[in-house]
Amino acid sequence: MKGVDVRVKFDHKIRDWDGFGFNYVETAQTPDYKEFPQEYGGFSLLDENEKSEIIDLIFGEDGLKVGLVKMFYDPFHQNESGGTYDHETTTKNMREFVRKGLAETRDRGADLDIITTLYGPPAYMTLQKVIRGRDLDPAHQEDLADYLVSWVKFLREQEGFPVNYVSLHNEGEDWDRWPWDGKDPNIGRGHDYNLYYTPELVNEMMILTNKKLKDAGLNDVGVTPGETSNWYRFSYWGYADAIAENDAAVDAIGLITSHGFFNGNYATRWFSDHNCMGTELIREKRPAMHSWVTSTSWSKMDTKNIKEMHDNIYSARVNGIIPWAGIQRPEQWVGGDPNPGSAFTVHEDGTYEIRRGYYFYKQITRAGQPGAMVCRTTSNETQLPVIAFGKGNSNGTDAFVVTNMSDRWNKPCVITITGTNATEFKAFRTNEAETEKYAEIGTFKVEDGKLVYEAPAGTVTTFFANE
Structure with a gap:
């Protein structure tokens, strides 16, 4: 991949x-x-x-x-x-x-x-x-x-x-x-x-x-x-x-x-x-x-x-x-x-x-609900910063946010996920074109510890663990 x-x-x-x-x-x-x-x-x-x-x-x-x-x-x-x-x-x-x-x-x-x-x-x-x-x-x-x-x-x-x-x-x-x-x-x-x-x-x-x-x-x-x-x-x-x-x-x-x-x-x-x-x-x-x-x-x-x-x-x-x-x-x-x-x-x-x-x-x-934990992330693409929150003591779930700041290029991603029992994540997305406003875009499976996702240009996508 x-x-x-x-x-x-x-x-x-x-x-x-x-x-x-x-x-x-x-x-x-x-x-x-x-x-x-x-x-x-x-x-x-x-x-x-x-x-x-x-x-x-x-x-x-x-x-x-x-x-x-x-x-x-x-x-x-x-x-x-x-x-x-x-x-x-x-x-x-x-x-x-x-x-x-x-x-x-x-x-x-x-x-x-x-x-x-x-x-x-x-x-x-x-x-x-x-x-x-x-x-x-x-x-x-x-x-x-x-x-x-x-x-x-x-x-x-x-x-x-x-x-x-x-x-x-x-x-x-x-x-x-x-x-x-x-x-x-x-x-x-x-x-x-x-x-x-x-x-x-x-x-x-x-x-x-x-x-x-x-x-x-x-x-x-x-x-x-x-x-x-x-x-x-x-x-x-x-x-x-x-x-x-x-x-x-x-x-x-x-x-x-x-x-x-x-x-x-x-x-x-x-x-x-x-x-x-x-x-x-x-x-x-x-x-x-x-x-x-x-x-x-x-x-x-x-x-x-x-x-x-x-x-x-x-x-x-x-x-x-x-x-x-x-x-x-x-x-x-x-x-x-x-x-x-x-x-x-x-x-x-x-x-x-x-x-x-x-x-x-x-x-x-x-x-990032109150009581969550900020977790470490890495990304080898500067235009693709990632934020992660572990569930911790919050009323939420393990979640992470992928941002594609490029105004031209989609970014295919191979996301390696550790430290969670979740095998799938439900995703929501907002884009700069305003055609997606926190829109549910589907459920993504984790296979062999990896989730594959192509982040469209000018988007923020949030993935929530299905528990």
């Missing part, structure tokens, strides 16, 4: 897998919520039937079956130090989305793992005293930690959400988003909320927030060091080193997080790869520490995007992935979203569409 030599090694387990996720973004940019009550996710335009359809497509038994959810925490929940918190006004639609998604997930006997991320602090906590002020006022570090804890308590106690992690910042490492003197808040057009975090501030706030969580009885909620724009920056801008060299920070961290955006152009400051150096530095001190991608591009919603997912799993060595906003209302993003790919688009007339990104994402989310 001739073809690409692919090896899927279910008997070579690499790490635990926490799952794939979804992110509903509501209030992300507006400097004045009363003037512009931004609602980027679009749920506010949909009727109950449409909402139910989307929830089922994401969380349902026949949908994406995601296990992770990210919830942003905007700057409008408190106006002054010691003031009352309003956790409801700016988060109504996001909370409804998560509430419905959690119910759907539990109806099928599973659960969610939720992380909430500080999008930016209230204006009074910054030195500039404006929304999106660059610098945290040191006098308000305690206020910021209390701000984080109050939101977690609200979500857990009032909403009953399984919030297990709180993240300090959203791309707060990027000092170039503000003028050097920090006087102009530079909200700009198209910028979402930020606060500038040095590596030292990350450590201080992570240690303080961890203490505040424990003081509040939230011992099972972990704090993360925030979310750099990409793994390169986490690894080489000093953030991972600062944590690894500080014993108190090593003790305080509950989860490693970063965005996983990729840019292969060395000539731009936005260069980014799927670097694992920072994660491995911390894992030297905390070997069992998990790592999540908490935002990453849908790119062109194609096979190359699945390769980005492959690299986050095998190169950045993560335990979970949550892409950038999966449901988007484009008219609400100031200046046009720089990452416009998604699973769903909500239109201003109250209709929605399922985009190609949904079907490509479905190819990997159903394979």
Whole structure:
């Protein structure tokens, strides 16, 4: 038999897998919520039937079956130090989305793992005293930690959400988003909320927030060091080193997080790869520490995007992935979203569409269920990356994903499979031509430990073990 030599090694387990996720973004940019009550996710335009359809497509038994959810925490929940918190006004639609998604997930006997991320602090906590002020006022570090804890308590106690992690910042490492003197808040057009975090501030706030969580009885909620724009920056801008060299920070961290955006152009400051150096530095001190991608591009919603997912799993060595906003209302993003790919688009007339990104994402989310194990794969064709998940403790099966990134050539494959008792695999496929959208294409037999398959150009195919 001739073809690409692919090896899927279910008997070579690499790490635990926490799952794939979804992110509903509501209030992300507006400097004045009363003037512009931004609602980027679009749920506010949909009727109950449409909402139910989307929830089922994401969380349902026949949908994406995601296990992770990210919830942003905007700057409008408190106006002054010691003031009352309003956790409801700016988060109504996001909370409804998560509430419905959690119910759907539990109806099928599973659960969610939720992380909430500080999008930016209230204006009074910054030195500039404006929304999106660059610098945290040191006098308000305690206020910021209390701000984080109050939101977690609200979500857990009032909403009953399984919030297990709180993240300090959203791309707060990027000092170039503000003028050097920090006087102009530079909200700009198209910028979402930020606060500038040095590596030292990350450590201080992570240690303080961890203490505040424990003081509040939230011992099972972990704090993360925030979310750099990409793994390169986490690894080489000093953030991972600062944590690894500080014993108190090593003790305080509950989860490693970063965005996983990729840019292969060395000539731009936005260069980014799927670097694992920072994660491995911390894992030297905390070997069992998990790592999540908490935002990453849908790119062109194609096979190359699945390769980005492959690299986050095998190169950045993560335990979970949550892409950038999966449901988007484009008219609400100031200046046009720089990452416009998604699973769903909500239109201003109250209709929605399922985009190609949904079907490509479905190819990997159903394979990588929470509790699965990432397994080793090889392929001697660069345009044919392979992802494998062993069943582990998940409610799924042994599964593997074959991606053909070529836009011209089919790729015949001889796939050697070890470490499973399965003698046949059921396959589903999505293609870039959009003539196949997670379409069942048949059952493939394993004979003498090998499965033969010709992967069409521009396709992602997922194989599930028949048990």
